[in-house]
Every structure is written in structure tokens, then in C-alpha cells.
Amino acid sequence: MPISTVKSAFWKGMRDSAPFVLVSGPFGLLFGVLAAEAGLNVIEAFSFSLAVFAGSAQFTALQLMQEQSPTLIVLISALAVNLRVAMYSASLTPYLGDAPLWQRACAAYVTVDQSYALSMIEFERRADWGTSERMAYFFGTNGLVAPFWMVATITGALVGASVPDSLGLDFVLPIAFLAMIGPMLRTPAHVVACFTACAVALPAAMLPYNLGLIVAGLAGMMAGAQAELWFERRTATKTEV
Amino acid sequence: MAGPEMSFDRSTLWIVIAGLAVGSYALRFAFIGLVGNRAMPAWLMRHLRYTAVAIIPALVAPLVVWPAPTGGTPSLIHFAAAALTFAIAALTKNVLLAMVSGACSLWVLMYLTG
Numbered sequence: 001m002p003i004s005t006v007k008s009a010f011w012k013g014m015r016d017s018a019p020f021v022l023v024s025g026p027f028g029l030l031f032g033v034l035a036a037e038a039g040l041n042v043i044e045a046f047s048f049s050l051a052v053f054a055g056s057a058q059f060t061a062l063q064l065m066q067e068q069s070p071t072l073i074v075l076i077s078a079l080a081v082n083l084r085v086a087m088y089s090a091s092l093t094p095y096l097g098d099a100p101l102w103q104r105a106c107a108a109y110v111t112v113d114q115s116y117a118l119s120m121i122e123f124e125r126r127a128d129w130g131t132s133e134r135m136a137y138f139f140g141t142n143g144l145v146a147p148f149w150m151v152a153t154i155t156g157a158l159v160g161a162s163v164p165d166s167l168g169l170d171f172v173l174p175i176a177f178l179a180m181i182g183p184m185l186r187t188p189a190h191v192v193a194c195f196t197a198c199a200v201a202l203p204a205a206m207l208p209y210n211l212g213l214i215v216a217g218l219a220g221m222m223a224g225a226q227a228e229l230w231f232e233r234r235t236a237t238k239t240e241v
Numbered sequence: 242m243a244g245p246e247m248s249f250d251r252s253t254l255w256i257v258i259a260g261l262a263v264g265s266y267a268l269r270f271a272f273i274g275l276v277g278n279r280a281m282p283a284w285l286m287r288h289l290r291y292t293a294v295a296i297i298p299a300l301v302a303p304l305v306v307w308p309a310p311t312g313g314t315p316s317l318i319h320f321a322a323a324a325l326t327f328a329i330a331a332l333t334k335n336v337l338l339a340m341v342s343g344a345c346s347l348w349v350l351m352y353l354t355g
Contacts, residue, residue, distance in 0.1 A: 022337065023336060023337055026337060026340075038247065038248070039247025039248070040247070040254065044251075044254060044258075047258055048258050051258055051259070051261070051262035052258065052261045052262050052265055053265070054261075054265050056293070056297065057261060057265060058261075060296075060297075060300060061257050061261060063300065063304075064300075065248075065249045065253065065254065065257060066248050066249070068248065068249065071253055071256055071257060071260075074257050075257065075260045075261065075264065077296060077300070078257075078261055078264075079261065079264045079265065079268065080292050080293075080296045081292070081293055081296050081297060082264075082265050082268060082293075083268065083289055083292040083293065084289075084292065084293050085265065085268050085269045086268040086269070086271055086272060086289070087286070087289055087290070088269075089268070089269050089270070089271055089272035089273045089274075090271075090272035090273075092272075092273055093272050093273050096273060097273065101274070104270075104273050104274050105270065105274060107273060108266060108269040108270035108273055108274060109266060109269065111269040111273070167348070168310050168347060168348070168351060170309045170310050171308055171309065171310050171319055171322070171347060172344055172347075173304075174301050174304040174305055174308070174323060175322065175323065175326045175340060175343040175344055175347065176340055177297050177300060177301040177304075178301055178305075178323055178326040178327045178330060178339070178343065179326055179329075179330045179336045179337075179339035179340040179343060180297060180330075180336055181294065181297055181298060181301075181327065181330060181331070182327070182329070182330025182331050182332075182333070182334050182335070182336060182339055183330070183334040183336060184293060184294040184297075185294065185331055185334075189291070190291065190294045193291040193294045193295045194294050194295070194298045195298070196295070197294075197295040197296070197298040197299040197302070198298045198299065198301075198302040200299070201298070201299040201300075201302040201303055202302055202303060202306060204299075205303040205307075212299075212303075213296070213299050213300055216295070216299035216302075217292070217295045217296040217299045218295075219295070220291060220294070220295025220296070220298065220299060221288045221289075221291045221292055221295045222288065223291075223295075224288075224290065224291030224294065224295060225284070225287040225288045225290075225291060228287055228290070229287070
């Protein structure tokens with residue numbers, strides 16, 4: 001493939017991802033501020049964002065560490081929140097699976113919500129693209145977002161220590177989580193999973209070691225899966241009639 | 242400049258950072274790097290679809306009902322701000338808008354009630 005089409009695919013990815021900077025910027029900032037409030041220094045907060053590079057998992061881990069949960073529960077819960085990237089990885093494979101291993105290894109690091117969403121739309125549209133153009137586009141979608149996320153974390157961690165306690169920042173994290181749930185409620189089954197998890201989480205909060213979170217999470221997943229089957233069967237019967 | 246007290250020790254923090262770095266990279270690499278195009282069992286995919294939408298609400302529900310700022314006493318202000326955030330997020334699917342309105346409503350309510 002000519003270099004020029006690969007280059008232009010990269011730039012297109014970068015341009016398409018520009019609006020997402022408005023989301024990742026404030027979120028990175030918030031992570032930095034909350035990390036500073038939790039007692040992390042700038043280097044720790046930055047290492048967190050650089051090494052993990054997964055907003056919702058980072059917020060989950062921060063919250064659970066502050067609740068003194070056992071380390072194993074912190075890890076399981078934060079990774080469970082991030083399980084969706086495994087699904088992204090699976091559905092990108094048909095498009096990027098032919099690339100050299102080192103490229104796939106780099107692509108794995110930058111597999112996040114916005115790079116996945118933008119790329120799947122573009123890959124389906126551009127049948128003329130080969131693997132190298134697709135890979136270039138995929139990296140392009142992270143060209144702005146990843147640096148912004150890192151810089152925003154550092155900025156947040158720097159100003160975080162000077163944010164007054166009266167702002168009630170210890171409730172901003174729950175608000176951020178609630179806001180993140182919105183776009184996840186794509187189907188009735190997602191709504192069922194969400195509310196089942198909430199309903200189980202309240203009584204399960206009595207369980208030790210924050211195990212209630214795992215129990216409620218599993219209950220929500222099973223409810224979502226069953227609801228999906230139920231809704232599918234209902235649509236199937238309707239179309240038969 | 243001394244930062245706020247940390248409620249967990251530094252070694253825990255670094256274990257969590259390292260564990261999450263390895264774990265989330267493994268999740269991302271698992272398929273594109275190793276599994277390839279092999280199909281996953283349908284029942285597994287069906288459950289995996291609902292992990293995030295189950296775990297995050299399970300995490301947040303107790304934090305809303307027993308909010309940290311009041312030391313765990315249920316509080317109408319926090320519940321109202323949380324309900325508003327959730328409603329806006331569910332209706333508009335706009336994360337940033339929901340977060341900003343939720344935080345602003347919390348501050349307004351805190352100011353009004355002193």
C-alpha cells in the first residue's frame with residue numbers, strides 16, 4: 001500500500017477523534033484531582049493513568065482502595081469493569097489480525113472505548129482499506145486522546161491538593177460513575193442488569209471485604225443475560241404471528 | 242507540600258497499579274494477539290455484555306444510599322443530585338452533561354442548605 005494512504009488514514013483517525021478530547025480531558029482531570037485527594041502524588045497518579053489507561057477501571061480501583069477493600073477485590077472489580085475491552089479486542093481481530101505482532105501488541109494498549117467505536121464505524125465503511133490503513137486509522141484515533149488523558153491527569157493531580165474540602169469532592173466520584181452508566185443503557189436488557197445489580201448491592205453491602213460488589217455484579221450480569229434471551233424470544237414470537 | 246493522608250499504604254497502591262496494568266493489557270491483547278478469529282461460546286458473550294453495566298451500578302448504589310460526606314447517614318441532598326445525574330445520563334446518553342449538571346446541582350443544594 002502506498003505510504004500516502006496510510007498517512008492520510010492516520011490523520012483521518014486523529015481528526016475524527018477530536019471531539020472525544022472534550023470527554024477524556026475532563027475525565028483525566030477529575031481522576032487526577034480525586035487521586036490527589038486520596039493522597040496519591042503526581043508521579044503515582046500519572047503512573048496509574050500511563051500503566052492502566054482505562055478510565056472507569058482507574059476510578060473503581062481508587063474508590064475501593066479508599067474503602068480499604070482487600071487488594072484482590074480491588075483488582076477483580078476494576079478488571080471486571082474493564083472486561084468490555086476484551087470484547088473490543090475480539091471484534092477488532094477480523095480487521096487488524098493480519099498486522100505484525102508488534103503492531104498488534106501496540107494496538108492492544110490503545111484499545112479503549114473511543115478508538116474501538118470510531119474504528120468499527122470506519123472499517124465497515126472503507127472496504128478499500130488494507131490492514132496497514134486500518135492500523136494507521138486505529139492509532140490515529142488515539143493520537144490526541146491518549147496524550148490529553150495523560151496531561152489532564154497530571155494537571156488534575158497538581159491542582160488536586162489545593163481543592164478545598166468544602167466542595168464535597170468525595171461525592172463527585174459517585175456522580176461520575178452515574179453519568180458513565182447512561183450510555184451503557186442501550187437495550188432493555190442493559191436496564192434490567194443495571195437495576196438488578198443496584199437492588200442486590202444494597203443488602204449485599206453487609207458482606208465483608210466488599211464481596212457484595214462481586215455478588216451484585218454477577219447477579220446483574222445473569223439478569224442481563226436472561227433478560228436478553230427473554231426479549232429475543234418475545235420478538236421472535238411477535239414476528240411469527 | 243504535604244498532601245492529604247492516604248487511607249491505604251503505598252505498597253498496596255503499587256500492587257494495584259501493576260496488577261491492573263498487566264490485567265487490563267492482558268484483556269486487550271487476549272483476542273487480537275492470541276485467540277484470533279475463533280468464536281467464543283454464546284452464553285459467555287451474553288454474560289460479558291453486561292459486566293460493566295452491572296458492576297458500576299453495584300459499586301455506586303451503596304455510595305448513593307450511604308454517602309461518604311455524611312459519614313454514611315442517608316442524605317436527601319446527595320440522593321437528589323445522584324438521581325438527577327442518572328436521569329440526565331439515561332435520557333441524553335451524554336456523560337459530560339450529566340456529570341456537570343450532577344456536580345452543579347450538588348453544589349447548589351449544599352449552598353442552599355448551608
